[in-house]
Amino acid sequence: MKAATYHGPGEIRIEERPEPELEDPKDAIIRVTHTAICGSDLWFYRGEEEHEPGSPVGHEPMGIVEEVGEEVRHVQPGDRVFAPFAISCGECEFCRKGLHTSCVNGGFWGPHGGGGAQAEKLRVPLANGTLVRVPERYADDEETLESLLPLTDVMATGHHAAVSADVGAGDTAVVIGDGAVGLCGVLAAKRLGAERVIAMGHHEDRLDIAQEFGATDVVSARGEEAVEEARALTNGGANHVLECVGAASSLETAAEVVRPGGNVGYVGVPHVESAAFLAPLFYSNASFTGGPAPVRNYAEDLMDDVLQGTLDPSPIFTKTVDLDRVPEGYRAMDEREAVKVMVKLDE
Known part of the structure:
Protein backbone atom coordinates (compact mmCIF):
# COMPACT_ATOMS: atom_id res chain seq x y z
CA MET A 1 0.00 0.00 0.00
CA LYS A 2 1.00 3.64 -0.35
CA ALA A 3 1.89 5.59 2.79
CA ALA A 4 3.40 8.98 3.59
CA THR A 5 6.67 8.83 5.53
CA TYR A 6 9.09 11.29 7.12
CA HIS A 7 12.67 11.51 5.86
CA GLY A 8 14.02 14.60 7.54
CA PRO A 9 13.06 18.28 7.69
CA GLY A 10 11.06 19.33 4.66
CA GLU A 11 10.98 15.83 3.17
CA ILE A 12 7.81 13.74 3.12
CA ARG A 13 7.74 10.80 0.70
CA ILE A 14 5.02 8.49 -0.59
CA GLU A 15 6.33 4.96 -0.35
CA GLU A 16 5.12 1.41 -0.72
CA ARG A 17 4.65 -0.28 2.64
CA PRO A 18 3.25 -3.70 3.63
CA GLU A 19 -0.50 -3.69 4.23
CA PRO A 20 -1.36 -3.86 7.93
CA GLU A 21 -2.66 -7.10 9.40
CA LEU A 22 -4.56 -7.96 12.56
CA GLU A 23 -2.08 -8.52 15.37
CA ASP A 24 -4.44 -8.74 18.32
CA PRO A 25 -8.07 -9.82 18.84
CA LYS A 26 -8.94 -6.19 19.68
CA ASP A 27 -7.56 -4.81 16.39
CA ALA A 28 -9.42 -3.54 13.36
CA ILE A 29 -8.17 -2.73 9.87
CA ILE A 30 -9.63 0.32 8.17
CA ARG A 31 -9.32 1.49 4.58
CA VAL A 32 -8.62 5.19 4.88
CA THR A 33 -10.90 7.41 2.80
CA HIS A 34 -10.19 10.80 4.35
CA THR A 35 -7.40 12.17 6.49
CA ALA A 36 -5.63 15.50 6.97
CA ILE A 37 -2.36 17.29 7.60
CA CYS A 38 -2.18 18.93 11.01
CA GLY A 39 -0.40 22.07 12.15
CA SER A 40 1.39 19.93 14.72
CA ASP A 41 2.85 17.88 11.83
CA LEU A 42 4.77 21.00 10.88
CA TRP A 43 6.91 20.77 14.02
CA PHE A 44 8.74 17.70 12.68
CA TYR A 45 8.46 18.91 9.07
CA ARG A 46 10.38 22.05 10.08
CA GLY A 47 12.96 20.06 12.04
CA GLU A 48 11.75 21.17 15.45
CA GLU A 49 11.02 17.58 16.52
CA GLU A 50 13.26 14.60 15.86
CA HIS A 51 11.87 11.38 14.37
CA GLU A 52 13.41 8.37 12.72
CA PRO A 53 13.67 8.58 8.91
CA GLY A 54 10.98 6.39 7.38
CA SER A 55 8.51 7.01 10.23
CA PRO A 56 4.83 6.92 9.22
CA VAL A 57 2.99 10.22 9.51
CA GLY A 58 -0.58 11.41 10.02
CA HIS A 59 -2.96 11.11 12.95
CA GLU A 60 -6.46 12.07 11.71
CA PRO A 61 -8.01 8.97 10.10
CA MET A 62 -11.48 8.38 8.71
CA GLY A 63 -12.37 5.32 6.70
CA ILE A 64 -14.27 2.08 6.29
CA VAL A 65 -13.72 -0.98 8.45
CA GLU A 66 -12.38 -3.90 6.41
CA GLU A 67 -11.58 -6.49 9.06
CA VAL A 68 -11.96 -6.87 12.83
CA GLY A 69 -10.45 -9.11 15.48
CA GLU A 70 -12.57 -11.65 17.30
CA GLU A 71 -12.97 -9.42 20.40
CA VAL A 72 -14.15 -6.35 18.50
CA ARG A 73 -17.84 -5.69 19.13
CA HIS A 74 -18.27 -1.95 18.68
CA VAL A 75 -17.78 -1.91 14.88
CA GLN A 76 -18.01 -4.38 12.03
CA PRO A 77 -16.75 -4.59 8.43
CA GLY A 78 -18.43 -2.00 6.23
CA ASP A 79 -18.90 0.59 8.98
CA ARG A 80 -17.79 4.15 8.32
CA VAL A 81 -15.61 5.27 11.24
CA PHE A 82 -13.18 7.91 12.36
CA ALA A 83 -10.51 7.78 15.05
CA PRO A 84 -9.06 10.39 17.40
CA PHE A 85 -5.35 11.15 17.27
CA ALA A 86 -4.92 9.02 20.40
CA ILE A 87 -5.55 5.29 20.76
CA SER A 88 -7.50 4.38 23.90
CA CYS A 89 -9.03 1.32 25.50
CA GLY A 90 -12.12 3.00 26.95
CA GLU A 91 -11.86 0.89 30.11
CA CYS A 92 -8.91 2.00 32.25
CA GLU A 93 -8.98 4.50 35.11
CA PHE A 94 -8.19 7.48 32.90
CA CYS A 95 -10.54 6.56 30.07
CA ARG A 96 -13.35 6.24 32.62
CA LYS A 97 -12.48 9.79 33.78
CA GLY A 98 -12.72 11.05 30.19
CA LEU A 99 -8.95 11.49 29.95
CA HIS A 100 -8.39 9.17 27.00
CA THR A 101 -5.03 10.73 26.05
CA SER A 102 -3.64 9.28 29.30
CA CYS A 103 -4.94 5.77 28.62
CA VAL A 104 -2.57 3.26 30.24
CA ASN A 105 -3.02 0.87 27.30
CA GLY A 106 -3.08 3.39 24.46
CA GLY A 107 -0.75 5.55 22.43
CA PHE A 108 -0.63 7.90 19.47
CA TRP A 109 -0.55 7.61 15.69
CA GLY A 110 2.27 8.67 13.42
CA PRO A 111 5.93 9.12 14.36
CA HIS A 112 4.95 8.96 18.02
CA GLY A 113 4.53 5.20 17.88
CA GLY A 114 1.44 3.97 16.02
CA GLY A 115 0.81 3.57 12.31
CA GLY A 116 0.44 6.61 10.11
CA ALA A 117 -3.01 7.81 9.07
CA GLN A 118 -1.73 9.35 5.83
CA ALA A 119 -1.85 5.94 4.18
CA GLU A 120 -4.23 3.70 2.28
CA LYS A 121 -4.87 1.42 5.25
CA LEU A 122 -4.39 1.53 9.00
CA ARG A 123 -4.35 -1.01 11.81
CA VAL A 124 -6.38 0.29 14.76
CA PRO A 125 -5.43 -1.24 18.11
CA LEU A 126 -8.09 -1.24 20.85
CA ALA A 127 -10.78 -0.71 18.22
CA ASN A 128 -13.65 -0.95 20.70
CA GLY A 129 -12.35 2.05 22.62
CA THR A 130 -10.78 4.03 19.80
CA LEU A 131 -13.10 4.00 16.81
CA VAL A 132 -16.16 6.23 16.50
CA ARG A 133 -18.87 4.87 14.21
CA VAL A 134 -20.66 7.26 11.88
CA PRO A 135 -24.41 6.50 11.71
CA GLU A 136 -25.22 4.53 8.59
CA ARG A 137 -27.52 7.17 7.10
CA TYR A 138 -24.56 9.59 6.89
CA ALA A 139 -21.91 7.05 5.89
CA ASP A 140 -21.87 8.13 2.22
CA ASP A 141 -22.78 11.79 2.65
CA GLU A 142 -19.59 13.49 1.50
CA GLU A 143 -20.51 16.93 2.84
CA THR A 144 -21.21 15.50 6.30
CA LEU A 145 -18.05 13.40 6.27
CA GLU A 146 -15.93 16.47 5.54
CA SER A 147 -17.59 18.24 8.47
CA LEU A 148 -16.88 15.25 10.73
CA LEU A 149 -13.23 14.87 9.75
CA PRO A 150 -12.02 17.77 11.98
CA LEU A 151 -13.43 15.87 14.97
CA THR A 152 -10.43 13.54 14.72
CA ASP A 153 -8.33 16.35 16.18
CA VAL A 154 -8.66 20.08 15.63
CA GLY A 291 -3.09 19.50 27.32
CA PRO A 292 -3.73 17.03 24.52
CA ALA A 293 -7.47 16.88 23.90
CA PRO A 294 -9.24 13.69 25.00
CA VAL A 295 -11.00 13.60 21.64
CA ARG A 296 -12.76 10.31 22.33
CA ASN A 297 -14.51 11.89 25.32
CA TYR A 298 -15.98 14.66 23.16
CA ALA A 299 -16.56 12.79 19.90
CA GLU A 300 -20.21 11.74 20.15
CA ASP A 301 -21.34 15.07 21.58
CA LEU A 302 -19.65 17.05 18.80
CA MET A 303 -20.80 14.57 16.15
CA ASP A 304 -24.42 15.05 17.25
CA ASP A 305 -24.12 18.78 16.55
CA VAL A 306 -22.51 18.18 13.14
CA LEU A 307 -25.25 15.73 12.16
CA GLN A 308 -28.05 18.08 13.20
CA GLY A 309 -26.43 20.92 11.25
CA THR A 310 -25.47 23.23 14.13
CA LEU A 311 -21.70 22.71 13.86
CA ASP A 312 -19.60 22.79 10.69
CA PRO A 313 -15.83 23.15 11.03
CA SER A 314 -15.15 22.09 7.42
CA PRO A 315 -14.23 25.63 6.20
CA ILE A 316 -10.85 25.13 7.90
CA PHE A 317 -9.97 22.92 4.91
CA THR A 318 -8.71 25.38 2.33
CA LYS A 319 -6.87 22.85 0.17
CA THR A 320 -7.55 19.23 -0.78
CA VAL A 321 -5.00 16.75 -2.14
CA ASP A 322 -4.88 13.04 -2.90
CA LEU A 323 -2.38 10.74 -1.19
CA ASP A 324 0.27 11.18 -3.88
CA ARG A 325 0.19 14.94 -3.31
CA VAL A 326 0.60 14.85 0.47
CA PRO A 327 4.15 16.31 0.19
CA GLU A 328 2.60 19.24 -1.69
CA GLY A 329 0.08 19.59 1.14
CA TYR A 330 2.85 19.86 3.74
CA ARG A 331 4.59 22.50 1.67
CA ALA A 332 1.37 24.50 1.31
CA MET A 333 0.76 24.50 5.05
CA ASP A 334 4.40 25.28 5.84
CA GLU A 335 4.27 28.30 3.51
CA ARG A 336 0.91 29.47 4.90
CA GLU A 337 -0.83 28.85 1.58
CA ALA A 338 -3.41 26.65 3.33
CA VAL A 339 -5.02 26.74 6.75
CA LYS A 340 -5.45 22.97 6.82
CA VAL A 341 -5.15 20.37 4.09
CA MET A 342 -7.64 17.55 3.62
CA VAL A 343 -6.41 14.32 2.05
CA LYS A 344 -9.03 12.35 0.10
CA LEU A 345 -8.30 8.85 -1.08
CA ASP A 346 -10.15 6.91 -3.76
CA GLU A 347 -13.02 4.87 -2.32
Whole structure:
Protein backbone atom coordinates (compact mmCIF):
# COMPACT_ATOMS: atom_id res chain seq x y z
CA MET A 1 0.00 0.00 0.00
CA LYS A 2 1.00 3.64 -0.35
CA ALA A 3 1.89 5.59 2.79
CA ALA A 4 3.40 8.98 3.59
CA THR A 5 6.67 8.83 5.53
CA TYR A 6 9.09 11.29 7.12
CA HIS A 7 12.67 11.51 5.86
CA GLY A 8 14.02 14.60 7.54
CA PRO A 9 13.06 18.28 7.69
CA GLY A 10 11.06 19.33 4.66
CA GLU A 11 10.98 15.83 3.17
CA ILE A 12 7.81 13.74 3.12
CA ARG A 13 7.74 10.80 0.70
CA ILE A 14 5.02 8.49 -0.59
CA GLU A 15 6.33 4.96 -0.35
CA GLU A 16 5.12 1.41 -0.72
CA ARG A 17 4.65 -0.28 2.64
CA PRO A 18 3.25 -3.70 3.63
CA GLU A 19 -0.50 -3.69 4.23
CA PRO A 20 -1.36 -3.86 7.93
CA GLU A 21 -2.66 -7.10 9.40
CA LEU A 22 -4.56 -7.96 12.56
CA GLU A 23 -2.08 -8.52 15.37
CA ASP A 24 -4.44 -8.74 18.32
CA PRO A 25 -8.07 -9.82 18.84
CA LYS A 26 -8.94 -6.19 19.68
CA ASP A 27 -7.56 -4.81 16.39
CA ALA A 28 -9.42 -3.54 13.36
CA ILE A 29 -8.17 -2.73 9.87
CA ILE A 30 -9.63 0.32 8.17
CA ARG A 31 -9.32 1.49 4.58
CA VAL A 32 -8.62 5.19 4.88
CA THR A 33 -10.90 7.41 2.80
CA HIS A 34 -10.19 10.80 4.35
CA THR A 35 -7.40 12.17 6.49
CA ALA A 36 -5.63 15.50 6.97
CA ILE A 37 -2.36 17.29 7.60
CA CYS A 38 -2.18 18.93 11.01
CA GLY A 39 -0.40 22.07 12.15
CA SER A 40 1.39 19.93 14.72
CA ASP A 41 2.85 17.88 11.83
CA LEU A 42 4.77 21.00 10.88
CA TRP A 43 6.91 20.77 14.02
CA PHE A 44 8.74 17.70 12.68
CA TYR A 45 8.46 18.91 9.07
CA ARG A 46 10.38 22.05 10.08
CA GLY A 47 12.96 20.06 12.04
CA GLU A 48 11.75 21.17 15.45
CA GLU A 49 11.02 17.58 16.52
CA GLU A 50 13.26 14.60 15.86
CA HIS A 51 11.87 11.38 14.37
CA GLU A 52 13.41 8.37 12.72
CA PRO A 53 13.67 8.58 8.91
CA GLY A 54 10.98 6.39 7.38
CA SER A 55 8.51 7.01 10.23
CA PRO A 56 4.83 6.92 9.22
CA VAL A 57 2.99 10.22 9.51
CA GLY A 58 -0.58 11.41 10.02
CA HIS A 59 -2.96 11.11 12.95
CA GLU A 60 -6.46 12.07 11.71
CA PRO A 61 -8.01 8.97 10.10
CA MET A 62 -11.48 8.38 8.71
CA GLY A 63 -12.37 5.32 6.70
CA ILE A 64 -14.27 2.08 6.29
CA VAL A 65 -13.72 -0.98 8.45
CA GLU A 66 -12.38 -3.90 6.41
CA GLU A 67 -11.58 -6.49 9.06
CA VAL A 68 -11.96 -6.87 12.83
CA GLY A 69 -10.45 -9.11 15.48
CA GLU A 70 -12.57 -11.65 17.30
CA GLU A 71 -12.97 -9.42 20.40
CA VAL A 72 -14.15 -6.35 18.50
CA ARG A 73 -17.84 -5.69 19.13
CA HIS A 74 -18.27 -1.95 18.68
CA VAL A 75 -17.78 -1.91 14.88
CA GLN A 76 -18.01 -4.38 12.03
CA PRO A 77 -16.75 -4.59 8.43
CA GLY A 78 -18.43 -2.00 6.23
CA ASP A 79 -18.90 0.59 8.98
CA ARG A 80 -17.79 4.15 8.32
CA VAL A 81 -15.61 5.27 11.24
CA PHE A 82 -13.18 7.91 12.36
CA ALA A 83 -10.51 7.78 15.05
CA PRO A 84 -9.06 10.39 17.40
CA PHE A 85 -5.35 11.15 17.27
CA ALA A 86 -4.92 9.02 20.40
CA ILE A 87 -5.55 5.29 20.76
CA SER A 88 -7.50 4.38 23.90
CA CYS A 89 -9.03 1.32 25.50
CA GLY A 90 -12.12 3.00 26.95
CA GLU A 91 -11.86 0.89 30.11
CA CYS A 92 -8.91 2.00 32.25
CA GLU A 93 -8.98 4.50 35.11
CA PHE A 94 -8.19 7.48 32.90
CA CYS A 95 -10.54 6.56 30.07
CA ARG A 96 -13.35 6.24 32.62
CA LYS A 97 -12.48 9.79 33.78
CA GLY A 98 -12.72 11.05 30.19
CA LEU A 99 -8.95 11.49 29.95
CA HIS A 100 -8.39 9.17 27.00
CA THR A 101 -5.03 10.73 26.05
CA SER A 102 -3.64 9.28 29.30
CA CYS A 103 -4.94 5.77 28.62
CA VAL A 104 -2.57 3.26 30.24
CA ASN A 105 -3.02 0.87 27.30
CA GLY A 106 -3.08 3.39 24.46
CA GLY A 107 -0.75 5.55 22.43
CA PHE A 108 -0.63 7.90 19.47
CA TRP A 109 -0.55 7.61 15.69
CA GLY A 110 2.27 8.67 13.42
CA PRO A 111 5.93 9.12 14.36
CA HIS A 112 4.95 8.96 18.02
CA GLY A 113 4.53 5.20 17.88
CA GLY A 114 1.44 3.97 16.02
CA GLY A 115 0.81 3.57 12.31
CA GLY A 116 0.44 6.61 10.11
CA ALA A 117 -3.01 7.81 9.07
CA GLN A 118 -1.73 9.35 5.83
CA ALA A 119 -1.85 5.94 4.18
CA GLU A 120 -4.23 3.70 2.28
CA LYS A 121 -4.87 1.42 5.25
CA LEU A 122 -4.39 1.53 9.00
CA ARG A 123 -4.35 -1.01 11.81
CA VAL A 124 -6.38 0.29 14.76
CA PRO A 125 -5.43 -1.24 18.11
CA LEU A 126 -8.09 -1.24 20.85
CA ALA A 127 -10.78 -0.71 18.22
CA ASN A 128 -13.65 -0.95 20.70
CA GLY A 129 -12.35 2.05 22.62
CA THR A 130 -10.78 4.03 19.80
CA LEU A 131 -13.10 4.00 16.81
CA VAL A 132 -16.16 6.23 16.50
CA ARG A 133 -18.87 4.87 14.21
CA VAL A 134 -20.66 7.26 11.88
CA PRO A 135 -24.41 6.50 11.71
CA GLU A 136 -25.22 4.53 8.59
CA ARG A 137 -27.52 7.17 7.10
CA TYR A 138 -24.56 9.59 6.89
CA ALA A 139 -21.91 7.05 5.89
CA ASP A 140 -21.87 8.13 2.22
CA ASP A 141 -22.78 11.79 2.65
CA GLU A 142 -19.59 13.49 1.50
CA GLU A 143 -20.51 16.93 2.84
CA THR A 144 -21.21 15.50 6.30
CA LEU A 145 -18.05 13.40 6.27
CA GLU A 146 -15.93 16.47 5.54
CA SER A 147 -17.59 18.24 8.47
CA LEU A 148 -16.88 15.25 10.73
CA LEU A 149 -13.23 14.87 9.75
CA PRO A 150 -12.02 17.77 11.98
CA LEU A 151 -13.43 15.87 14.97
CA THR A 152 -10.43 13.54 14.72
CA ASP A 153 -8.33 16.35 16.18
CA VAL A 154 -8.66 20.08 15.63
CA MET A 155 -12.35 20.63 16.40
CA ALA A 156 -12.13 18.55 19.55
CA THR A 157 -8.86 20.27 20.45
CA GLY A 158 -10.42 23.71 20.08
CA HIS A 159 -13.31 22.46 22.20
CA HIS A 160 -10.87 21.22 24.85
CA ALA A 161 -9.30 24.68 24.97
CA ALA A 162 -12.72 26.26 25.53
CA VAL A 163 -13.68 23.72 28.19
CA SER A 164 -10.32 24.14 29.95
CA ALA A 165 -10.76 27.93 29.85
CA ASP A 166 -14.17 27.44 31.50
CA VAL A 167 -16.09 29.24 28.76
CA GLY A 168 -19.82 29.46 29.41
CA ALA A 169 -22.96 31.36 28.48
CA GLY A 170 -22.54 35.13 28.26
CA ASP A 171 -18.73 35.04 28.63
CA THR A 172 -16.04 36.94 26.79
CA ALA A 173 -13.28 34.70 25.43
CA VAL A 174 -9.96 35.49 23.79
CA VAL A 175 -8.63 32.93 21.30
CA ILE A 176 -4.90 33.12 20.57
CA GLY A 177 -3.93 31.62 17.23
CA ASP A 178 -5.52 31.66 13.78
CA GLY A 179 -4.54 28.16 12.71
CA ALA A 180 -7.09 25.37 12.40
CA VAL A 181 -7.18 24.76 16.17
CA GLY A 182 -7.63 28.44 16.97
CA LEU A 183 -10.42 28.77 14.42
CA CYS A 184 -12.11 25.72 15.90
CA GLY A 185 -11.60 27.31 19.33
CA VAL A 186 -13.72 30.23 18.11
CA LEU A 187 -16.43 27.78 17.03
CA ALA A 188 -16.19 25.97 20.36
CA ALA A 189 -16.42 29.14 22.44
CA LYS A 190 -19.54 30.23 20.53
CA ARG A 191 -20.99 26.74 20.90
CA LEU A 192 -20.55 26.93 24.67
CA GLY A 193 -22.42 30.23 24.75
CA ALA A 194 -19.74 32.93 24.71
CA GLU A 195 -21.29 36.28 23.93
CA ARG A 196 -18.04 37.84 22.78
CA VAL A 197 -15.11 36.06 21.12
CA ILE A 198 -11.90 37.93 20.29
CA ALA A 199 -9.68 36.16 17.77
CA MET A 200 -5.98 37.01 17.78
CA GLY A 201 -3.86 36.18 14.72
CA HIS A 202 -1.74 37.60 11.94
CA HIS A 203 -3.40 36.45 8.71
CA GLU A 204 -6.33 38.36 7.24
CA ASP A 205 -7.78 35.36 5.38
CA ARG A 206 -7.80 33.27 8.55
CA LEU A 207 -9.31 36.02 10.63
CA ASP A 208 -12.05 36.25 8.00
CA ILE A 209 -12.84 32.58 8.74
CA ALA A 210 -12.78 33.39 12.47
CA GLN A 211 -15.46 36.00 11.89
CA GLU A 212 -17.43 33.52 9.79
CA PHE A 213 -17.20 31.16 12.77
CA GLY A 214 -18.56 33.81 15.15
CA ALA A 215 -15.67 35.98 16.32
CA THR A 216 -17.04 39.36 17.31
CA ASP A 217 -13.63 41.09 17.28
CA VAL A 218 -10.25 40.38 15.69
CA VAL A 219 -6.77 41.50 16.72
CA SER A 220 -4.15 41.30 13.98
CA ALA A 221 -1.35 43.31 15.61
CA ARG A 222 1.79 41.63 16.95
CA GLY A 223 3.68 41.68 20.22
CA GLU A 224 2.89 44.20 22.90
CA GLU A 225 0.58 46.14 20.56
CA ALA A 226 -1.62 43.05 20.26
CA VAL A 227 -1.67 42.58 24.04
CA GLU A 228 -2.66 46.21 24.59
CA GLU A 229 -5.42 45.97 21.98
CA ALA A 230 -6.83 42.78 23.52
CA ARG A 231 -6.70 44.25 27.01
CA ALA A 232 -8.47 47.38 25.79
CA LEU A 233 -11.22 45.28 24.19
CA THR A 234 -11.72 43.34 27.44
CA ASN A 235 -11.41 46.23 29.90
CA GLY A 236 -8.13 44.98 31.30
CA GLY A 237 -8.16 41.30 30.43
CA ALA A 238 -10.40 38.31 29.80
CA ASN A 239 -11.47 35.63 32.25
CA HIS A 240 -11.38 32.99 29.51
CA VAL A 241 -8.32 32.66 27.24
CA LEU A 242 -7.74 29.86 24.72
CA GLU A 243 -4.05 29.33 23.83
CA CYS A 244 -4.01 27.38 20.56
CA VAL A 245 -0.42 27.60 19.30
CA GLY A 246 2.16 26.42 21.84
CA ALA A 247 4.90 28.88 20.86
CA ALA A 248 6.61 31.00 23.51
CA SER A 249 5.09 34.20 22.10
CA SER A 250 1.52 32.87 22.25
CA LEU A 251 1.95 31.57 25.79
CA GLU A 252 3.35 34.93 26.85
CA THR A 253 0.39 36.67 25.21
CA ALA A 254 -2.04 34.39 27.05
CA ALA A 255 -0.38 35.20 30.37
CA GLU A 256 -0.65 38.92 29.67
CA VAL A 257 -4.27 39.05 28.50
CA VAL A 258 -5.87 36.80 31.13
CA ARG A 259 -7.62 38.69 33.90
CA PRO A 260 -6.48 38.02 37.52
CA GLY A 261 -8.31 34.94 38.71
CA GLY A 262 -9.13 33.96 35.13
CA ASN A 263 -8.56 30.78 33.17
CA VAL A 264 -6.14 29.91 30.38
CA GLY A 265 -6.97 26.74 28.46
CA TYR A 266 -3.87 25.67 26.55
CA VAL A 267 -3.85 23.06 23.81
CA GLY A 268 -0.94 24.12 21.60
CA VAL A 269 1.88 21.58 21.87
CA PRO A 270 4.41 23.63 23.90
CA HIS A 271 7.69 24.45 22.18
CA VAL A 272 9.41 26.82 24.60
CA GLU A 273 12.92 27.27 25.95
CA SER A 274 11.84 29.33 28.96
CA ALA A 275 8.93 29.08 31.37
CA ALA A 276 9.03 32.79 32.15
CA PHE A 277 5.39 33.13 31.06
CA LEU A 278 4.37 31.26 34.22
CA ALA A 279 5.36 34.13 36.52
CA PRO A 280 2.54 36.48 35.42
CA LEU A 281 0.07 33.62 35.79
CA PHE A 282 1.33 32.93 39.30
CA TYR A 283 1.09 36.52 40.46
CA SER A 284 -2.39 36.98 38.98
CA ASN A 285 -3.74 33.72 40.45
CA ALA A 286 -4.82 32.66 36.99
CA SER A 287 -5.43 29.00 36.29
CA PHE A 288 -3.46 27.32 33.50
CA THR A 289 -4.89 24.00 32.39
CA GLY A 290 -5.23 21.93 29.27
CA GLY A 291 -3.09 19.50 27.32
CA PRO A 292 -3.73 17.03 24.52
CA ALA A 293 -7.47 16.88 23.90
CA PRO A 294 -9.24 13.69 25.00
CA VAL A 295 -11.00 13.60 21.64
CA ARG A 296 -12.76 10.31 22.33
CA ASN A 297 -14.51 11.89 25.32
CA TYR A 298 -15.98 14.66 23.16
CA ALA A 299 -16.56 12.79 19.90
CA GLU A 300 -20.21 11.74 20.15
CA ASP A 301 -21.34 15.07 21.58
CA LEU A 302 -19.65 17.05 18.80
CA MET A 303 -20.80 14.57 16.15
CA ASP A 304 -24.42 15.05 17.25
CA ASP A 305 -24.12 18.78 16.55
CA VAL A 306 -22.51 18.18 13.14
CA LEU A 307 -25.25 15.73 12.16
CA GLN A 308 -28.05 18.08 13.20
CA GLY A 309 -26.43 20.92 11.25
CA THR A 310 -25.47 23.23 14.13
CA LEU A 311 -21.70 22.71 13.86
CA ASP A 312 -19.60 22.79 10.69
CA PRO A 313 -15.83 23.15 11.03
CA SER A 314 -15.15 22.09 7.42
CA PRO A 315 -14.23 25.63 6.20
CA ILE A 316 -10.85 25.13 7.90
CA PHE A 317 -9.97 22.92 4.91
CA THR A 318 -8.71 25.38 2.33
CA LYS A 319 -6.87 22.85 0.17
CA THR A 320 -7.55 19.23 -0.78
CA VAL A 321 -5.00 16.75 -2.14
CA ASP A 322 -4.88 13.04 -2.90
CA LEU A 323 -2.38 10.74 -1.19
CA ASP A 324 0.27 11.18 -3.88
CA ARG A 325 0.19 14.94 -3.31
CA VAL A 326 0.60 14.85 0.47
CA PRO A 327 4.15 16.31 0.19
CA GLU A 328 2.60 19.24 -1.69
CA GLY A 329 0.08 19.59 1.14
CA TYR A 330 2.85 19.86 3.74
CA ARG A 331 4.59 22.50 1.67
CA ALA A 332 1.37 24.50 1.31
CA MET A 333 0.76 24.50 5.05
CA ASP A 334 4.40 25.28 5.84
CA GLU A 335 4.27 28.30 3.51
CA ARG A 336 0.91 29.47 4.90
CA GLU A 337 -0.83 28.85 1.58
CA ALA A 338 -3.41 26.65 3.33
CA VAL A 339 -5.02 26.74 6.75
CA LYS A 340 -5.45 22.97 6.82
CA VAL A 341 -5.15 20.37 4.09
CA MET A 342 -7.64 17.55 3.62
CA VAL A 343 -6.41 14.32 2.05
CA LYS A 344 -9.03 12.35 0.10
CA LEU A 345 -8.30 8.85 -1.08
CA ASP A 346 -10.15 6.91 -3.76
CA GLU A 347 -13.02 4.87 -2.32
